[in-house]
Amino acid sequence: MELQKQKNICSPRESKRSLNSLTAINNGIIFLLTIAALAVIFSMELGYFSNFRTELISFVYGFNGYVLLIIFIPLIFGTLAVLMFSNHEVLRDILVVNVTFITFIMMVITIPAVSEGVITLQVSEVLGLGLNFTLDMLALVLGLLTTIIWLMVTIYAPDYMNMEEHRNRFYLFLMLTFGFILGTILSGCLFTTFLFFEGMTFSSYMLVVHCETKKCIEAGDSYIYMGIMGGLCILLAMVLLFVNVGTLEYSNLAVELQNLGGIEYVILALFIVGFGVKAGLVPLHIWLPKAHPIAPTPASALLSGIMVKIGAYGMIRILTTFSFPEPYQVLEGFTDSVWITSQNIGFVLIWMGILTMGIGVFMALQQGNMKRMLAYHSVSQMGYIIMGIGVAVYLGYKGAMGYSGAVYHIINHALFKSLLFMVAGVVYLKIGTLDMYKMGGLWRKLPFTFAVSTIAALGITGMPLFNGFASKTLLHHAIEESFMYGHSSFKLAELLFVLISAGTACSFIKWTYYIFLGKCPENLKNVKGEYPMMNLAMSGIAIMIIFIGIFPNFLLDTIIIPSAESVTYDPEFIDNYIVDINIFARSDLLGMIPVYLMGLTIFCLGTKFHLFHLNFPRWLSVGYICALPLTVVLKAVEFFDKKINRKKQRSDKNSNINKKVTLNSENNKSGEGVINKFVSLVYKGANKVEYSIINCDIIIYSVVLTLMLVFLFVVK
DSSP: OOHHHHHHHHOOOOOOSSOOHHHHHHHHHHHHHHHHHHHHHHHHHTTTTHHHHHHHHHHHHHHHTTTHHHHHHHIIIIIHHHHHHTTOHHHHHHHHHHHHHHHHHHHHHTTHHHHHHHHEEESSSSSTEEEEEEEEEHHHHHHHHHHHHHHHHHHHHHHHTTTSHHHHHHHHHHHHHHHHHHHHHHHHHHHHHHHHHHHHHHHHHHTTTTTTTTTHHHHHHHHHHHHHHHHHHHHHHHHHHHHHOOOOOOOOHHHHHHHTTTTTHHHHHHHHHHHHHHHHHHTTTTTHHHHHHSSOOHHHHHIIIIIIHHHHHHHHHHHHHHOOGGGGOSSSGGGGGGGHHHHHHHHHHHHHHHHHHHHHHHHTTTOBBBBHHHHHHHHHHHHHHHHHHHHHHHGGGGOOOHHHHHHHHHHHHHHHHHHHHHHHHHHHHHHSSSSSGGGGOHHSHHHHHHHHHHHHHHHHHHOOOOHHHHHHHHHHHHHHHHHHHHHHHHHHHHHHHHHHHHHHHHHHHHHHHHHSSSOGGGTTTOOOOOOOHHHHHHHHHHHHHHHHSSSSHHHIIIIIHHHHHHHSSHHHHHHHHTTOOOOOOOOHHHHHHHHHHHHHHHHHHHHHTTTOOOOOOGGGHHHHOOOOOOOHHHHHHHHHHHHHHHHHHHHHHHHHHHHHHHHHHHHHHHHHHHHHHHHHHHHEEEEEEGGSSHHHHHHHHHHHHHHHHHHHHHHH
């Protein structure tokens, strides 16, 4: 196989051990208990089991440190489970699933309590400032999403990880990343967020480089360099915010920031860049198409399904607090001058989201590698979310539709994208390649995988009765409102929204046709059999996709609208336009017909005229374009360096110096000088530009900025 020869991914081989029946029984019980827990808890929110609901609320509020326990169960007990049973893989796998399930249950039973009020916890005298934790409706949405996807992936993982080496290390960093993500979600101030966010970056790095091949290490370098750059941007923004406003708490600071004379835009831009790296915001996305395809499939499902959402979560949390006023400060509604900062930031963010959507889907259409295609679709779908966040911020007091659409699409994308990566993992295990052009006819060989792949594909393309339709409908309404209440240029954004959605439909027509339909190659004639535990995990996510698609208002009413009501949005707007919204309106249903027709047309034309195999010149790559300003600066430095050297040659009579000057001149002529070497390195484009970051500089900058922050805290 081509991938085996290139060793881009660890080569598949026969499982070293069969899945123990005890593991299957345990995972089956956990799966049923998960469904039962969700059914009981959400029944409480519909008015059933009222006495039990009251007892749960009392238990959660009466348990001091409950929020902290949610974070440290995977961090401590998950880590201990891996370390203590490293020589007993079956027990290790069972304990990892059970620890994840316990964390999920602890998160689920907070739903009644959070619906009554925010849960807070402060751990004072830690690192000077103390750690603050908050569990509100937005954190609850991300926490539930993270725990349930993580649970399904841990059920899925053992079958896949049988073909991998270093399984103990994988599970160790899987649980550490789980804990750090929960810490980021539940943090109640920027200082706490930063600590857990950076922990997530470094622990997830080990998941990216797990296979230890050259490609893995290069992808890991891209990931960690971009991650550190994002972390430094967040840290610098924290310093500027603390110096100018004197707080790192999540509070509404629109009035305070407007008095900073433009610095507020620098602060908010740094936050957007810092969290935008994780979210795959173009042009900060260059790590994502490298890291996702190369990591083991369970890690890819979590990187794309959950971790990139943490970037979007950070942007929502920052922008709906720091750029928003308190409700009592809004005197004139939507037109109040207090919204100026958020309107300007939101305007830019909408177009950045549209750009991210377009570039992501276009690059996805050019891919033959299944996981690389899905990685670019992660970029594109994050563009939808960022566009929704932009509308939520741009429209200010009337931005609840954008907020609801963005949060809803965070949920939906996590579900169908993690399921699609799981599908890719099953196919890879069976046939040993990710090249979809070498596949075909697998619907007969892998019928269950084909069924859940179709469900996920219908979800991501926005087919009615599948989950993506609900969130994309809200986002489409949001972009329409942006030109109704705001700038007329957003009419173009709405048209691009429809066109990009057609590109997504085309991409998954291509996915289904080349992988599951078409003619089966001779070398795949004997492929048969599927994996029970993988099927169990995939079926869990598929059920959620269908349930949300059929009952789209359920999540809206229970968690998304209450989350929007906690932000400074117009309550009347929410009541009139979002509460009891008809997702299946005739105009929205009919609007999907041209999307799928255009998608099918693009697929037919692309296949006929080979438009899915375009080779672009190097100067069109994102890395080259981003590196161009640096290249110009380096060329200017090189020019002045040559002039200085020529002056030294004429004026300096010392023979030793003349020898050095001559040597330097020869190096300049041959293009092998230090500056020329660096310039040529930059010119290598997207695959090399991020490696120009020097490790020691990262350490120096990190230490300096950290000391600055600590100094400011001490001075205060």
